Amino acid sequence: MGGGEVTERPTAEQIESLFVGALPRYTRIQVAGLAGVPQDLAERIWRALGFATLADDAVAFTEADVATLKRVRAMMEEGLDDQTVVRLARALGQTTARLAQWQAEIMIGTMLGPDERPTESDLAAIMELSRRLLPDFERVLVHVWRAQLAAAGTRLLAITDLTDEVVPSRLTLAVGFADLVSFTQVSRQLSERALADLVEGFESRASDVVAAHGGRLVKTLGDEVLFTAVSPRMAAAIALxxxxxxxxxxxxxxxxxxxxxxxxxxxxxxxxxxNLAARLTAIARPGTVIVDDGFAGAVAGAPGIQTGRLRQRPARGLGVVRPYVLRRA
Structure with missing residues (x-):
């Protein structure tokens, strides 16, 4: 294909050529040698990135792979050790794998009907659109990643201002769990498509609200989301x-x-x-926000917020807790 227009069912080689560039030329041993990276470290990096371990004679690596490993070597020459490099690779591999799968599903779902079997012309059309959008999306991806790094650095700076630690190993944060009520029961009454729409709608709204107030959406678990905020007041605004x-x-x-x-x-x-945030979620009634006593004390006197003390109750693994209900004033 060579990056040109696809007019029939794409092959695996064409897909790889479109998204990766040049076709494979090297084995895993050759690519490590050309990059000047020890073979065992190169294999650890590929595994951390989510790539399968291949046979010694399998030709599966490109010039881009050589260049990538050379960049890794340059980072190590600047002071990064093996463990740090592998951890960074794992963070990159796990995040981009989910990103790529998610984007592929969006693209295919946009161009095809919900229950249609794609034809060869459909697949060719998806490939052609991907070819046209790829350069712009790559630039957007890098920009967003840099902006997210800046946001992460800003949050860390705010936390260090509160803790007086240069790089705190334990952060003091407001943590929130949000849980869809009766999700199991509701999911049994929905079709697969309707269930997917419910989960995506829940996650997208959670992401929008958390981002709007400067918090961080840590992860989503279908019917649950976990988020953090630098201050209790920020977390309270998100929750309400x-x-x-x-x-x-x-x-x-x-x-x-x-x-x-x-x-x-x-x-x-x-x-x-x-764990405490999760336990408080479990005892909360539908449509309510429950906080612990430390959180309630931190937002006392905040405009637009009030708390009401509830009776003590046991929280599994944490003993007896004193919950408060959080409301708008």
Missing amino acids: EFVDVIRRYGPEVRIGLAYGPVLPVMGDVFGTTV
């Missing part, structure tokens, strides 16, 4: 608006918020504060 938005959308949502130290690992967050 989220309840209103989802109520207009259809199903009810319940949210648990906690404030305290968390451990950041691989873009996720862990620790007692995260």
Whole structure:
């Protein structure tokens, strides 16, 4: 194909040529040698990026792969160690794999009917549109990634201002869990297409609300989302608006918020504060936001917010907690 227009069913080689560029020329041993990277480290990097381990004589690597490994070597010469390089590769591989799969589904779903079997001309049309959009999308991708790096750096700066630590290994954050009420029951009554629309609508609205208030959407789990915010007031604004938005959308949502130290690992967050937010979500009634006593104290006196103390109750694995309901004043 060579990047030209596709007029019939694309082959695997044509797809690879479109998105990767030149066709494979090297084995895994050759590409590591040409890049000057130890063979065992190169294999760890490929696995971290999500690529299968191939036979010694399998020709599967391109000039771009050689250039990529040379860039890795240059980063190591600037001071990065093997473990850091592999961790960065794993972050890149896992994130871009989900991104690529998601985008492919969107493109195919946009150009085809929901239950249509694609014809050869359909596949050719998708390939041709991808060819035309690829350069622009690549530039947008890099720009958004840089903007997200800037946002991450800004959040870290705000956190260090609060903790007086240069690079805190444990961050003090507001953590929120939002959970669709009666999701299991509702999902049994929906078709696969309707269920997919429900989940996508929930996640997209969550993403919009969290981003609008400067928080971070950590992950989505179908009927649940986990988000963080630098301050309890920011998290409270997210939660209260989220309840209103989802109520207009259809199903009810319940949210648990906690404030305290968390451990950041691989873009996720862990620790007692995260567990507490999840437990508070479990005891929240539909359409309500429940917070812990530390969170309630942090938002006391904030304009437009009020809290009401509830009776103590047990939280699995955390003992007895004193929850508060969070409302608009």
